Amino acid sequence: MTAPRDKLLPRFKTIIDYDRCIGCGKCGESCSYGCIFFDKEQKKPFVKKQENCVACQRCVIFCPKEAIEIHNYPVSYPPHALWSPYHVRSIIEQARSGSVLISGTGNDRPYPVIFDYLVWDACQVTNPSIDALREPVETRTWLGRKPKHLSIKEVDGKFEIDDFPPNVMLSTPLIIGHMSLGSLSYNAITSMYKAVKEVGTLMGTGEGGLHKDHYIYKDRLIGEVASGRFGVSPEYLDIAALEIKIGQGAKPGHGGQLPGEKVTELISETRGIPVGTDALSPNPQHDIYSIEDLKTLIAALHEATEYRIPVGVKIAAVNNVAAIASGIVRADADFITIDGFRGGTGAAPRILRDNAGIPIELAIASVDQHLRDEKLRHKITLIAGGGIRSPSDMIKIIALGADIAMVGTAPLIALGCKVCQQCTTGKCSWGIATGNPELGKRIDIEWGARRVANMLRAWTAELEEVLGTMGIDAVESFVGNRDRLRYLGPNPHEAEILGVKHAGERITRGGE
Amino acid sequence: MGENRQIVINANENGCKLYHRELNRKIREAIQNGYKHIILKNIMGQRFIGAGIKDDVVIEIYGDAGLDLGVFFGGKQIIVHGCSEYLLGNTLNGGEIVVYGDSWDITGMGARDGKIFVMGNGGSRVGIHMKEYKDKKPVICYGGKVKQYCGEYMAGGIIVILGLDFREAIIDRKKPLDRDNIDPSKIKNYDDPIVQSDIGGGIHGGAIYVRGEVPKEYLGVYAVKEKATNADKRILKPIIKRFCELFNCPEDLIWQKEFTKIRPISSRPFGKHYSTVPI
Numbered sequence: 140m141t142a143p144r145d146k147l148l149p150r151f152k153t154i155i156d157y158d159r160c161i162g163c164g165k166c167g168e169s170c171s172y173g174c175i176f177f178d179k180e181q182k183k184p185f186v187k188k189q190e191n192c193v194a195c196q197r198c199v200i201f202c203p204k205e206a207i208e209i210h211n212y213p214v215s216y217p218p219h220a221l222w223s224p225y226h227v228r229s230i231i232e233q234a235r236s237g238s239v240l241i242s243g244t245g246n247d248r249p250y251p252v253i254f255d256y257l258v259w260d261a262c263q264v265t266n267p268s269i270d271a272l273r274e275p276v277e278t279r280t281w282l283g284r285k286p287k288h289l290s291i292k293e294v295d296g297k298f299e300i301d302d303f304p305p306n307v308m309l310s311t312p313l314i315i316g317h318m319s320l321g322s323l324s325y326n327a328i329t330s331m332y333k334a335v336k337e338v339g340t341l342m343g344t345g346e347g348g349l350h351k352d353h354y355i356y357k358d359r360l361i362g363e364v365a366s367g368r369f370g371v372s373p374e375y376l377d378i379a380a381l382e383i384k385i386g387q388g389a390k391p392g393h394g395g396q397l398p399g400e401k402v403t404e405l406i407s408e409t410r411g412i413p414v415g416t417d418a419l420s421p422n423p424q425h426d427i428y429s430i431e432d433l434k435t436l437i438a439a440l441h442e443a444t445e446y447r448i449p450v451g452v453k454i455a456a457v458n459n460v461a462a463i464a465s466g467i468v469r470a471d472a473d474f475i476t477i478d479g480f481r482g483g484t485g486a487a488p489r490i491l492r493d494n495a496g497i498p499i500e501l502a503i504a505s506v507d508q509h510l511r512d513e514k515l516r517h518k519i520t521l522i523a524g525g526g527i528r529s530p531s532d533m534i535k536i537i538a539l540g541a542d543i544a545m546v547g548t549a550p551l552i553a554l555g556c557k558v559c560q561q562c563t564t565g566k567c568s569w570g571i572a573t574g575n576p577e578l579g580k581r582i583d584i585e586w587g588a589r590r591v592a593n594m595l596r597a598w599t600a601e602l603e604e605v606l607g608t609m610g611i612d613a614v615e616s617f618v619g620n621r622d623r624l625r626y627l628g629p630n631p632h633e634a635e636i637l638g639v640k641h642a643g644e645r646i647t648r649g650g651e
Numbered sequence: 652m653g654e655n656r657q658i659v660i661n662a663n664e665n666g667c668k669l670y671h672r673e674l675n676r677k678i679r680e681a682i683q684n685g686y687k688h689i690i691l692k693n694i695m696g697q698r699f700i701g702a703g704i705k706d707d708v709v710i711e712i713y714g715d716a717g718l719d720l721g722v723f724f725g726g727k728q729i730i731v732h733g734c735s736e737y738l739l740g741n742t743l744n745g746g747e748i749v750v751y752g753d754s755w756d757i758t759g760m761g762a763r764d765g766k767i768f769v770m771g772n773g774g775s776r777v778g779i780h781m782k783e784y785k786d787k788k789p790v791i792c793y794g795g796k797v798k799q800y801c802g803e804y805m806a807g808g809i810i811v812i813l814g815l816d817f818r819e820a821i822i823d824r825k826k827p828l829d830r831d832n833i834d835p836s837k838i839k840n841y842d843d844p845i846v847q848s849d850i851g852g853g854i855h856g857g858a859i860y861v862r863g864e865v866p867k868e869y870l871g872v873y874a875v876k877e878k879a880t881n882a883d884k885r886i887l888k889p890i891i892k893r894f895c896e897l898f899n900c901p902e903d904l905i906w907q908k909e910f911t912k913i914r915p916i917s918s919r920p921f922g923k924h925y926s927t928v929p930i
Contacts, residue, residue, distance in 0.1 A: 147930075229930050239924055413806075435719065446672075488925075
């Protein structure tokens, strides 16, 4: 029990309208955080622990009589622009626990979102637009290394492409990022695996290994090889693509940790560790201390998979991301995933989540330009993620230089997530970020798969619409097409880094 | 088509060293053709030998193997009549790897199962991040000494460091090293300590057994040491027996010295380090 003087004030106020309440008990059933308690004798719900409310909205949505409201807690913090509640509350908690603060989801600080400063072009008069409903707009994308040129040989009167590196075909330049079984529930993961298989795109397995039930989705999964090497079994290597995880946008330079209480029988089997042990992924990969070492691991994975599948590397967007990416291409990676500082997480030290790394928009633009300058860009597939919220963000990141956009939080929202940022607690009332099988059952796999597949299809349809209006008939010719973007924000230097003209800038002839 | 169908692959064709990709291709081809015992001659530091092989085969190597020998391996056995470089048995999935020589840093990183026996010495971070699950319990056994950070982040399995000096015991140095080329009467003990600093740093599962004393200041964070009990000796017995079988070492010699066990303080070393209270 927390003594009053140590207490953090609740963040929300849950109000139950007893005039409307019919005593069905749905709210008490819904609440997995221990806020609302349903008294079965009195047939009445009570707010038992207000401080436990996280505004996940489960009770509000499941109340058949709209009898519950959630408000910000009605207490004023003394106004101070510097000592905001964020800082005051952090100190209160750290003075109590002496611990590193952990949080889930992604960076929630009010940094400017550069996506919102970008607008795009459309066809008018001099170049005709395409009607995506009737004319083909190609969204297929290939993940893998591309050769400098094609060598074609004749075999028995037929022509064959000689020695083409392995490539995976995607129906859309949109994939779901790495999220592990353990950080998310079995049902949530299965829903998304099913959806990507149906749509014909890919999802990352995260560092949790692959459960044997999920082997049927292997041809649509990117297997992660991270510092803990969890679940890297022979069966695991037989997958659509492999990715070496160096960093994650939400916690660049940090490893991972699945706390012992989340290591249930299911997780223990998949990861190959005993039940109840912390699943620790060290910060560095201990066999990678240099680009040369990275090249070794990439080669080892290529060898072990007989050069059948693409092997990529995932890094967080940090200051020198462009030079690092160039090293990774030279280390023979087939694709690079760059995760921006708004990328999501199941759990990360809050201090890293909120402060480390750079925005994906700037990172992709600089990586794309750097690789072009070094004549390496054509070799690899560039995947960008970290704070992509909508099809328009996806379109902008592709125009800035990414081949493929990667989303994580968006499909979770499709599954019911309300972005309450409690992923780390494992109590997710929507059955998403939890290892508790009872909570996990709240997601029906068929329903979940349909929702996620719908989202992926809708985004792809919007991409087609937009490409049509720009007169572009294949998304591959839109990659890095920054001339179709314009900047409409407060900082022209940003536009310079992005390689994007300011809105309204005239095209001038040389020398004028 | 006997059980032990053998094939010899020469890794040095016409004075030209076979590239690892070609070498592994030949190994896989041999496996496909039903060979159970693949002998590699004239190996000169080729990397990734046996990468990802999960078939029931024995790979015998003459010469010194390069980086990542047996990476993701899950076959039956790899024997090296020579030394092996860094990352021996990286993410090992099963089987047995035997090295008649030294094998340096990061041996058995992230191993999930299988056994690694090395006659000689090791470098740093041996057995880092080994894990275990039920009957999958990886074992690393070094005959000689190892360096810093042995068993770092260890989540399961067993590491045994014996501190035996085989240097004088080699009968004919010109011949490839194997059991018959070791004179058991000339095996000596290295002086304690046979490990270096930060042993078991961040260990949260499994155990490290060191023959002889380990100074307290050598222990890594979250590692504690204690004298090996009879229960521990029962665990060690089959490992020691196999080691002695492989390297022609008298079992009595090994049991002459007591073992120190290094184990984790808890399976949740960082449990209290973090607070999840919503701010």
